[in-house]
Amino acid sequence: MTTTAIRIAGLTKSFGDHSVLRGVDLDVSRGSIHALLGSNGAGKTTCVRILSTLLAGDGGTATIVGHDVATQPAKVRESISLTGQFAAVDEVLTGRENLVLIARLRLLPDPGAVADGLLARFSLTDAGGRRVATYSGGMRRRLDIAMSLVGHPPVVFLDEPTTGLDPQARLEVWQAVRELARGGTTVLLTTQYLEEAEQLADRIAILHDGVIIAEGTLADLKAMLPPAQVEYVEKQPTLEQIFLSITGAKES
Numbered sequence: 001m002t003t004t005a006i007r008i009a010g011l012t013k014s015f016g017d018h019s020v021l022r023g024v025d026l027d028v029s030r031g032s033i034h035a036l037l038g039s040n041g042a043g044k045t046t047c048v049r050i051l052s053t054l055l056a057g058d059g060g061t062a063t064i065v066g067h068d069v070a071t072q073p074a075k076v077r078e079s080i081s082l083t084g085q086f087a088a089v090d091e092v093l094t095g096r097e098n099l100v101l102i103a104r105l106r107l108l109p110d111p112g113a114v115a116d117g118l119l120a121r122f123s124l125t126d127a128g129g130r131r132v133a134t135y136s137g138g139m140r141r142r143l144d145i146a147m148s149l150v151g152h153p154p155v156v157f158l159d160e161p162t163t164g165l166d167p168q169a170r171l172e173v174w175q176a177v178r179e180l181a182r183g184g185t186t187v188l189l190t191t192q193y194l195e196e197a198e199q200l201a202d203r204i205a206i207l208h209d210g211v212i213i214a215e216g217t218l219a220d221l222k223a224m225l226p227p228a229q230v231e232y233v234e235k236q237p238t239l240e241q242i243f244l245s246i247t248g249a250k251e252s
Helices: 044-051 073-079 095-105 111-121 137-148 167-182 194-200 218-222 239-247
Strands: 004-015 018-029 033-037 059-064 080-083 155-159 186-191 203-208 211-216
Touching (some): 004 186, 018 211, 073 080, 137 167, 167 239, 211 218
Parallel strands (some): 033 186
């Protein structure tokens, strides 16, 4: 079995005269969190949509756990789950009912047990009987990620999962993503937040103007710059630290 979960080679995509992806190359190891970092319009979401078979590429190749995205889309869809920028949960149902519904759609045995296990895994057991309309943003996102794990897909795409969340909710989602990796799931995380990539990723790829311009661990990327100068300055708390301290929240 290959140790590579996602392999992209020379991937291209254009919309009319606008080239969004101009030859993307990337390998993602099994069981890792790999961040795809880039500004708005860099092509991150386009890349994920191609990998998840929602959009056809113009050129190049991509495989998910050995299945070709272009020629084996059904196999790819069996192997992945996609969580977009906004939580895809039913607010009328309870958290547990959302999970049971997905388990039934996937024809899994004992959907209730599946739901209870995921509620416990993402610290949502106490809220499982409540309607999702009463959940905070962080709780909805954690439920959304839990729903993506129904059926144990080996690869999960998280496309800017903390967009629009407050600092505490973002920390809750970060903890949920770490839980995915601890369970052996391969995570491809797209984000425009540098701190998010720094906190979560085993490796980081920087997508700019349609190509990967740098890739490696955080240490690898730091080594690309000149050595830092040592300066002694008074360190002031960041606004995020102040917010979390005042509200009584704790960083993960």
